[in-house]
Amino acid sequence: xxxxxxxxxxxxxxxxxxxxxxxxxxxxxxGATSQKPNSVIEAESNFYRMHNAAVHRGAHQLAEExxxxxxxxxxxxxxxxxxxxDEIIFTKGATESLNLLAYAFSNGGSDNRFNLTSTDRxxxxxxxxxxxxxxxxxxxxxxxxxxxxxxVTPDGRLDLSKLTEIITPNTKVVxxxxxxxxxxxxxxxxxxVARAHEVGAVVVLDACQSAPHxxxxxxxxxxxxxxxxxxxxxxxxxxxxxxxxxxxxKDLPPFLFGGSMIENVTMTDxxxxxxxxxxxxxxxxxxxxxxxxxxxxxxxxxxxDDIYQHEQVxxxxxxxxxxxxxxxxLVGPLEMVERGAVASFTFGDIHPHDLGQYLDSQxxxxxxxxxxxxxxxxxxxxxxxxxxxxxxxxxxxxxxxxIEGILxxxxxxxxR
Amino acid sequence: xxxxxxxxxxxxxHYKRPQHKGLAATYDAQVHHVNPSCxxxxxxxxxxxxxxxxxxxxxxxxxxxxxxxxxxxxDLLLGKSISEADxxxxxxxxLMQSKGTMVGxxxxxxxxxxxxGVSKFPARIKCALLGWMAYKDAVVQAQAKL
Numbered sequence: 001x002x003x004x005x006x007x008x009x010x011x012x013x014x015x016x017x018x019x020x021x022x023x024x025x026x027x028x029x030x031g032a033t034s035q036k037p038n039s040v041i042e043a044e045s046n047f048y049r050m051h052n053a054a055v056h057r058g059a060h061q062l063a064e065e066x067x068x069x070x071x072x073x074x075x076x077x078x079x080x081x082x083x084x085x086d087e088i089i090f091t092k093g094a095t096e097s098l099n100l101l102a103y104a105f106s107n108g109g110s111d112n113r114f115n116l117t118s119t120d121r122x123x124x125x126x127x128x129x130x131x132x133x134x135x136x137x138x139x140x141x142x143x144x145x146x147x148x149x150x151x152v153t154p155d156g157r158l159d160l161s162k163l164t165e166i167i168t169p170n171t172k173v174v175x176x177x178x179x180x181x182x183x184x185x186x187x188x189x190x191x192x193v194a195r196a197h198e199v200g201a202v203v204v205l206d207a208c209q210s211a212p213h214x215x216x217x218x219x220x221x222x223x224x225x226x227x228x229x230x231x232x233x234x235x236x237x238x239x240x241x242x243x244x245x246x247x248x249x250k251d252l253p254p255f256l257f258g259g260s261m262i263e264n265v266t267m268t269d270x271x272x273x274x275x276x277x278x279x280x281x282x283x284x285x286x287x288x289x290x291x292x293x294x295x296x297x298x299x300x301x302x303x304x305d306d307i308y309q310h311e312q313v314x315x316x317x318x319x320x321x322x323x324x325x326x327x328x329x330l331v332g333p334l335e336m337v338e339r340g341a342v343a344s345f346t347f348g349d350i351h352p353h354d355l356g357q358y359l360d361s362q363x364x365x366x367x368x369x370x371x372x373x374x375x376x377x378x379x380x381x382x383x384x385x386x387x388x389x390x391x392x393x394x395x396x397x398x399x400x401x402x403i404e405g406i407l408x409x410x411x412x413x414x415x416r
Numbered sequence: 417x418x419x420x421x422x423x424x425x426x427x428x429x430h431y432k433r434p435q436h437k438g439l440a441a442t443y444d445a446q447v448h449h450v451n452p453s454c455x456x457x458x459x460x461x462x463x464x465x466x467x468x469x470x471x472x473x474x475x476x477x478x479x480x481x482x483x484x485x486x487x488x489x490x491d492l493l494l495g496k497s498i499s500e501a502d503x504x505x506x507x508x509x510x511l512m513q514s515k516g517t518m519v520g521x522x523x524x525x526x527x528x529x530x531x532x533g534v535s536k537f538p539a540r541i542k543c544a545l546l547g548w549m550a551y552k553d554a555v556v557q558a559q560a561k562l
Contacts, residue, residue: 020418353454353479353543354423361419369454377455383477384455412419413428413480 002306005395011037011298012393023363026401031181031209031342031389032367033231036295043294044236047287054283056260070286073293074276077241080296081226082217087249089242089276090289094208095131097227097242098175100255100279101204102135105173106142108253114172114202118144121171123201125150125158125187126379127180130372132206136175145172152379156183156332163195171201178210182371182387183332184315184342186210193222202248208232213311213340213391215304218243230288235295239288242279249275256281299392307392314390314399315341321403328406331380341390344371347406350413352386358409359386364401421533422540423480430484430527435491440473444558449550451542456482458547462554464562467498472551481531481540486547488527498555504528505548512541 009015012035019025027035047069053062055070071085078085091097105114116122122136122145140147150166151159158176167174174196179186189205196203202224207216211226212233218226225248230239244252254261254272258281263271272278299307316336322328327348333339347355352368359366367387370377377385388402439446443461450457456478463471472490476483493501508528511520516536520529534544 351479353456353481353540357422357537357540358419374455383457413423 003302003310003392005310005393008302009393011039013038013041015393019363019365020361024401026362026364026398026405028388028390028394028398028402029365029367030212030232030391030394031371031387033237034212034234034391035393036234036236037298039298040235040291040294044287044291047290052287055286056277066286069290069293070284073289076293076296077243080216080300081211081241081243082219083243084246086274086276087218087243087246089244089249089279090284091227091240091242091279092238092285093231093240094206094227094229095240097240098131098135098204098206100242101225101252102139103255104253104279106139107255108251112253113251114253116140116143116145116172118146119170120145121168122147123149123167123171123174123176123196125176126152127156127158127183127185127373127376128175128177129181129206129208130374131208132175132177132204133375136173150176152183152376155334156180156185156380158185158187160188160191163191167192167195167199167201169199171196171199173204174201175204175206177206177208178216179207179213179340179342180332180373180376181209181342182344182373182376182385184339184344185333186338186340188338189221189223197222209340209342212299214308224248230292230295233292233295234298236288236291238285239292241292244275246275249279252279254278254281258282260284302392310392311341311390312336314394314396315339315343317396318343318388318390318399318402321399325403325406327410331382331385342387343389344385344387346382346385348410350409352384354413355386355406355409358412359402359405362401362405362408364405366402418536422537424530424533426488426527426530427480427484430487431480434483434487436473436494437475437487437490438473439475440471443471443473444561445554447550447554447557449546449553451478451482451546453542454479456543456546458482458486458550460486460547460550460554462551462558464498464555464558469493469496469498469501469555474547474550476547478546479540479543481534481543482546485528485531485544486550488531489547489551492526492528493551498559501551501555505552508548509545511535512544 051065053066055067074088077088204225205223207228211228226243231237261281330345356368443463448459458476460474514535520532522529
């Protein structure tokens with residue numbers, strides 16, 4: 001491990017505060033949103049302090065500086081993902097990215113390559129977050145296309161045994177998550193991508209839980225669209241990324257109409273600017289984009305390989321310690337193989353909400369509930385789980401605090 | 417510890433030994449309410465006898481607060497007139513929205529005053545109100561049938 005999480009924590013001002021009557025903050029909820037380093041907070045506020053102006057308009061110095069900062073952030077994202085600058089679309093988050101795609105697909109008319117009809121098929125998986133399920137489910141309803149999905153096995157992996165029966169020749173879209181936000185499972189993309197491309201379908205990858213935690217290169221993954229949210233990658237809220245292959249973006253119809261996204265406008269008609277601007281109507285979230293650029297610079301400076309290694313080691317420790325507790329049941333893969341450092345579990349008779357409340361009283365922040373993946377938790381036969389998710393600023397001490405907290409909750413609720 | 421104000425003995429007792437849990441076969445209205453943010457679910461049956469609440473039975477899954485709250489409610493409102501029950505419901509709702517500034521009137525709320533501490537935990541107020549909102553809905557539906 002090339003970096004020390006205790007040193008990393010010093011970059012994040014929130015760790016200087018205390019929780020619930022002076023407790024140390026043990027933040028194990030980075031899967032929901034990550035904390036922010038000073039460099040990101042400063043980049044965002046510095047934009048407002050020094051460079052604020054509407055980008056791509058205005059014949060003045062501030063507009064020039066704002067445009068440079070915004071487009072500079074786009075270059076940083078391109079470098080982070082291994083794509084080209086023109087393939088990077090800023091959105092307000094992954095949820096918007098996925099809605100943008102699903103709406104754009106049905107916005108082009110019958111001769112557009114993305115247009116779906118009742119003879120087409122959309123494929124998702126049972127482990128999708130609501131954000132990568134509902135936009136496709138509703139697109140299926142709008143277009144008449146059939147929605148189908150890969151099931152999840154009891155050990156929390158995708159069941160690929162029916163790969164060719166699920167991705168059929170009439171499949172147009174395969175949308176799936178890179179890493180499950182509940183199970184931690186990292187999906188085996190190669191086989192799915194190969195089959196999708198064999199039948200001419202596009203692959204849409206939700207990288208919200210992977211891009212902040214491991215090296216992600218769009219060329220190596222060979223997917224067609226990819227999205228992630230800035231706020232899960234130590235960046236600001238209100239900014240996300242949609243990457244798409246240049247040759248696909250060129251034909252992708254717009255979703256939002258307005259300023260900035262046009263080429264020419266009359267009272268009765270309009271034509272579109274080329275991508276990425278075609279997909280960025282209105283004045284964008286500029287300060288947040290600049291903050292995201294600073295966030296990705298911060299992560300790349302530490303090194304995505306090192307962050308990945310750190311989380312693999314710490315995730316193994318988390319899984320091992322959790323499994324030492326009797327009555328604690330993990331959902332998802334039990335070993336640190338093809339999975340990330342997130343663990344969802346149930347614990348005896350103590351409801352996750354009550355466990356989370358007790359942990360909070362000890363300064364430990366976890367997520368409880370169905371984690372916006374209700375079909376998955378139903379399939380797993382659990383009503384709700386408690387989830388601990390790790391990041392670069394966590395260490396073994398945090399895992400130990402969690403274990404102690406869980407045992408404390410057992411005593412607190414069990415003895416009364 | 418502040419946590420003790422949330423997890424009162426009465427609440428944990430109701431959670432461990434819930435009252436009127438198990439749905440009666442006959443009822444005037446049945447409702448199913450969920451808390452979409454956490455997945456807690458309650459199904460609640462109400463039977464009326466004129467303007468009296470003749471039976472409340474329920475089934476559900478969820479945290480100690482949501483389950484204890486519906487258990488307390490089913491005990492408290494049973495046998496009351498609909499207007500008495502409305503008064504209690506309004507009183508309880510007000511207590512939940514008090515942000516910890518009210519202790520609750522135990523002459524009206526009886527065991528439900530134990531829920532007062534919940535109002536200091538904004539994320540849990542919905543848990544406490546889940547069963548009460550289900551009851552309110554069920555009575556409206558039952559009355560519509562009369």
